[in-house]
Amino acid sequence: MQFKNIFKFNGGVHPNENKSLSTSLPIGSLPIPKKLVLPLRQHVGRVAKLKVKPGDQVLKGQIIAEADGNISASIHAPTSGKILKISEEILPHPSGLPDFCITIEPDFKDTWVEKKPISWKKLDRSKLIEALSQSGIVGLGGAVFPTHMKLKINQSQPINTLVINAAECEPFITCDDMLMRERADEIIQGALIAQTILDAKECVVGIENNKIEAYEALKKAAQKTTIEIKVVPTVYPSGDAKRLIYLLMGIEVPKEKRSVDLGIQVFNVATVAAIYRYLELGEPSISRVVTITGAVKAPQNYEVLFGTPLSELIVAAGGSSNKTKKFIMGGPMMGFDLPSIHVPVTKAMNCVIESSPELFPAPKPVMPCIRCARCADACPVNLQPQELYWFSKSSQLEKARDYNLFDCIECGCCTYVCPSKIPLVQFYRYAKSEIIAQDKSKEAANTARERNEFRLARIEREKKERAERNAQKALGANEKQADDEKKSTIAAAMERVKQTQQENIKN
Amino acid sequence: MDNRSPYIVDAPSVSVIMFKVLLALIPGIALYVYAFGLGVIINILLASLTVILTESAILAIRKLPIKVFILDGSGLVAAWLLALSIPSIAPWWIIVIGTLLCITFGKHVYGGLGYNLFNPAMLGYAILLISFPLVMSQWQIPGSLTENNIEWLDQIKIIMNSSLLSKETIDAMSSATPLDYIKTQLTLHQPLSVIQQNKIFSFLGGKGLELISLGYLAGGLYLLKEKIISWHLPVSFLASLFIIASIFYSIAPDTYASPLFHVMSGGSILCAFFIITDPVSGPTTPKGKIYFGIAIGLLVFIIRIFGGYPEGIAFAVLIMNIFVPLIDSLTQPRIFGHK
Numbered sequence: 097m098q099f100k101n102i103f104k105f106n107g108g109v110h111p112n113e114n115k116s117l118s119t120s121l122p123i124g125s126l127p128i129p130k131k132l133v134l135p136l137r138q139h140v141g142r143v144a145k146l147k148v149k150p151g152d153q154v155l156k157g158q159i160i161a162e163a164d165g166n167i168s169a170s171i172h173a174p175t176s177g178k179i180l181k182i183s184e185e186i187l188p189h190p191s192g193l194p195d196f197c198i199t200i201e202p203d204f205k206d207t208w209v210e211k212k213p214i215s216w217k218k219l220d221r222s223k224l225i226e227a228l229s230q231s232g233i234v235g236l237g238g239a240v241f242p243t244h245m246k247l248k249i250n251q252s253q254p255i256n257t258l259v260i261n262a263a264e265c266e267p268f269i270t271c272d273d274m275l276m277r278e279r280a281d282e283i284i285q286g287a288l289i290a291q292t293i294l295d296a297k298e299c300v301v302g303i304e305n306n307k308i309e310a311y312e313a314l315k316k317a318a319q320k321t322t323i324e325i326k327v328v329p330t331v332y333p334s335g336d337a338k339r340l341i342y343l344l345m346g347i348e349v350p351k352e353k354r355s356v357d358l359g360i361q362v363f364n365v366a367t368v369a370a371i372y373r374y375l376e377l378g379e380p381s382i383s384r385v386v387t388i389t390g391a392v393k394a395p396q397n398y399e400v401l402f403g404t405p406l407s408e409l410i411v412a413a414g415g416s417s418n419k420t421k422k423f424i425m426g427g428p429m430m431g432f433d434l435p436s437i438h439v440p441v442t443k444a445m446n447c448v449i450e451s452s453p454e455l456f457p458a459p460k461p462v463m464p465c466i467r468c469a470r471c472a473d474a475c476p477v478n479l480q481p482q483e484l485y486w487f488s489k490s491s492q493l494e495k496a497r498d499y500n501l502f503d504c505i506e507c508g509c510c511t512y513v514c515p516s517k518i519p520l521v522q523f524y525r526y527a528k529s530e531i532i533a534q535d536k537s538k539e540a541a542n543t544a545r546e547r548n549e550f551r552l553a554r555i556e557r558e559k560k561e562r563a564e565r566n567a568q569k570a571l572g573a574n575e576k577q578a579d580d581e582k583k584s585t586i587a588a589a590m591e592r593v594k595q596t597q598q599e600n601i602k603n
Numbered sequence: 604m605d606n607r608s609p610y611i612v613d614a615p616s617v618s619v620i621m622f623k624v625l626l627a628l629i630p631g632i633a634l635y636v637y638a639f640g641l642g643v644i645i646n647i648l649l650a651s652l653t654v655i656l657t658e659s660a661i662l663a664i665r666k667l668p669i670k671v672f673i674l675d676g677s678g679l680v681a682a683w684l685l686a687l688s689i690p691s692i693a694p695w696w697i698i699v700i701g702t703l704l705c706i707t708f709g710k711h712v713y714g715g716l717g718y719n720l721f722n723p724a725m726l727g728y729a730i731l732l733i734s735f736p737l738v739m740s741q742w743q744i745p746g747s748l749t750e751n752n753i754e755w756l757d758q759i760k761i762i763m764n765s766s767l768l769s770k771e772t773i774d775a776m777s778s779a780t781p782l783d784y785i786k787t788q789l790t791l792h793q794p795l796s797v798i799q800q801n802k803i804f805s806f807l808g809g810k811g812l813e814l815i816s817l818g819y820l821a822g823g824l825y826l827l828k829e830k831i832i833s834w835h836l837p838v839s840f841l842a843s844l845f846i847i848a849s850i851f852y853s854i855a856p857d858t859y860a861s862p863l864f865h866v867m868s869g870g871s872i873l874c875a876f877f878i879i880t881d882p883v884s885g886p887t888t889p890k891g892k893i894y895f896g897i898a899i900g901l902l903v904f905i906i907r908i909f910g911g912y913p914e915g916i917a918f919a920v921l922i923m924n925i926f927v928p929l930i931d932s933l934t935q936p937r938i939f940g941h942k
């Protein structure tokens with residue numbers, strides 16, 4: 097495969113791909129599990145509004161929690177059955193915190209609600225977006241941002257180019273690769289739909305040159321279309337949206353801008369395939385392809401219903417082959433340890449890797465930074481990781497911010513190449529959260545101060561008004577009236593003092 | 604929960620990097636032995652021993668893991684570089700004191716590995732040069748072993764206890780360095796063409812010394828290939844030295860040595876690939892490295908020609924070390940998506 101008109105970015109790394117582990121078998125399917133646990137928040141934005149209660153019967157594809165406002169996504173029943181409970185469960189999230197979930201007990205009949213395919217060629221764009229806002233589709237590349245919002249963008253900003261992200265640059269992950277090999281048509285059709293809705297002039301698919309079968313499949317599917325399939329070099333993190341846009345178009349998305357500001361919108365392959373399935377087949381987002389790989393006995397990709405306990409997927413993959421039972425969600429560069437094997441599969445779960453000491457050896461002892469600048473050479477953002485490390489470590493947070501800490505995409509390239517084995521990214525995550533917390537408390541302090549100033553000004557104003565009023569009264573009114581007035585003024589003042597005191601206590 | 608990604612790393616350890624640097628010095632050392640005999644090996648051994656003992660003691664006092672920080676190899680690199688910089692017939696205590704100072708004041712007073720502001724080897728060298736100027740300018744005559752029938756045992760004697768040797772033997776062995784010789788002869792108003800007819804000169808630089816420089820060059824190319832150093836420092840330094848020397852040479856070839864002579868003499872090549880490439884005390888940005896290299900090249904030339912010392916590398920490096928934080932902060936690369 098040849099690179100034509102490709103713009104290479106600085107830095108990046110070439111970790112062992114380990115992708116062939118999970119690509120020898122086709123995408124498998126799992127039996128319907130005994131229960132499905134569906135978190136109400138599987139997307140960026142507002143938590144979905146609950147639409148069912150325990151005991152309700154639901155059909156496959158039925159909305160069980162509805163998108164709350166624009167930036168939110170609906171949750172659909174992945175199969176037919178009964179709502180068992182609404183409860184807090186542990187989620188596959190780095191925080192490891194529990195959140196509200198709907199538990200469904202399947203009836204194993206797998207009965208669909210009435211599917212309503214939408215003839216997208218005939219409908220106008222705003223209608224399609226409205227329809228998609230019920231689809232439950234979110235960015236399946238991992239960003240989980242509600243898809244209809246990304247399509248809606250062209251109502252405020254014209255979109256020129258639709259980029260389909262097929263890079264899948266993280267080692268081990270192959271869910272997009274397998275999807276492209278097996279369902280290239282769905283992806284291309286989905287891309288065409290997205291292009292139509294966005295009214296984008298062109299559509300480019302960016303795929304790394306290590307996915308030959310997928311490339312061929314896409315190429316074939318896109319034959320009669322104007323969609324361009326562009327091969328990009330295999331270098332991590334080519335799949336980062338801003339890096340991919342640069343690779344494909346030579347455009348750097350400026351600081352503090354989004355790609356849409358430049359007329360470029362990016363979708364992941366699995367997301368556009370889901371758009372196709374929703375409009376063409378009337379199937380909402382109830383499952384996804386998940387890679388289960390690493391130390392499990394039989395790594396493979398599976399089409400998994402959302403809510404399926406991870407343990408079921410592990411069993412399907414032949415079970416765990418070592419005692420540690422440690423699982424990572426995502427890839428080895430940006431993934432995180434799963435808190436338990438009982439977490440449900442969610443919209444964000446693209447890959448689960450069973451860890452083992454051979455695959456991911458325990459971190460070596462950390463040595464001091466020798467300022468070798470390997471990290472700087474590897475950083476795809478051109479940051480100076482060694483300086484950021486120094487500032488983060490010594491809590492010079494303002495300095496870290498000045499050195500553009502917030503441009504860091506936490507890709508991990510710097511840590512990957514550091515001879516001193518310094519967990520640089522962890523320092524950056526820490527520093528970022530510290531800065532955000534500080535900003536917040538500063539903001540809170542400011543609001544409190546403003547509120548206080550406002551109150552003092554009000555008291556001052558009232559005092560003045562009262563004085564003026566009294567002066568006027570004293571001029572023309574009779575004594576009794578003045579007396580009454582005085583009394584009520586005093587009462588009012590007393591009341592205000594009381595109120596102020598209460599306010600003070602509250603503050 | 605702690606998010607410890609990335610879970611994979613692929614980087615040579617600090618030890619591997621430092622030992623590759625030592626490996627890269629071997630060709631130069633071998634040619635050194637070929638040209639001047641075993642003296643340099645004795646100095647390297649003394650320096651290694653001193654550095655290991657001193658560092659162990661310091662690490663023990665600082666309650667740091669001794670094995671880890673001895674095996675990181677950075678102490679040995681500094682010690683070897685110092686041993687290669689001093690005259691190979693200097694008495695044993697020179698290298699011992701030098702190494703001691705280099706490792707304590709050049710490294711550990713700043714906090715040890717990764718924290719030193721100055722290049723440790725050059726700091727040690729500069730202190731020795733200031734404290735013992737006479738000993739530090741007594742270099743071995745190249746080829747003295749073959750031409751004057753001096754045995755290698757005498758070399759050990761001169762290092763360990765020079766009183767065991769006759770004054771004639773010592774005189775037959777030692778002389779000034781070519782750079783030093785040019786400097787003193789020029790003050791006697793000798794034209795360069797005459798000066799360079801002395802037996803210590805050869806085709807490019809000093810006899811024997813140019814050969815060693817070629818050895819260092821080979822090692823330096825190996826470090827480039829292994830991506831342990833980047834091209835910015837050696838190229839900018841050598842280019843700047845070459846260019847400024849060319850300018851002076853073209854104006855007055857009888858007073859100023861040829862640019863090639865400057866590049867191949869003294870420690871120029873060692874400096875280009877091994878000394879200014881010390882990551883800890885050097886700049887980290889690509890542009891910064893280039894400015895750093897250029898500045899050192901100019902300073903080396905200025906000190907060699909106009910300064911009080913025949914060789915300017917140590918002082919040039921130390922002076923520029925002070926400016927490293929400034930250079931770094933002024934040469935931050937453009938960040939992706941920034942203007």
Ligand code: SF4
Pocket residue numbers: 464465466467468469470471472481482485510513514515516517518520
């Ligand atoms: S790679 Fe590691 S040791 Fe080298 S400069 Fe970066 S942080 Fe320091």
Ligand code: SF4
Pocket residue numbers: 474475476477478479481503504505506507508509510511520521524
């Ligand atoms: S994690 Fe941040 S600093 Fe490190 S390489 Fe990636 S973007 Fe650069």
